[in-house]
Amino acid sequence: MGQAQPRPPAGAGSAQSDGALGLRRNSQGEQAQAMLQQLLNDKSSNEGGSPLRRAQLQGYLGLVHTERGDDASAIAQYRLAVEVLLQQALHTQED
Secondary structure (H helix, E strand, O other): OOOOOOOOOOOOOOHHHHHHHHHHHOOOHHHHHHHHHHHHHOOOOOOOOOHHHHHHHHHHHHHHHHHOOOHHHHHHHHHHHHHHHHHHHHHHHHO
16 A cells, blocks of 8 residues: 655645655655645645746756656656746746
């Protein structure tokens, strides 16, 4: 049987992604990956709401994938994050 994935509490703010990064720094990348993925999947959460916040979470998830040696997944997450950041930069430039 697989280990239960940690689930962020309802209404969690950026403390949840900070917690996931703490897990990453403590060599608990699998748990960090699960928490960050859950935050991204939970479209109703404060964490996954804004495009910029989603990009930040995707960047964090990319870091976790990089540290775990999963380069293809890391690149996919970085690509998603950079795309949003570039769109935001273009939008800001137009204003």
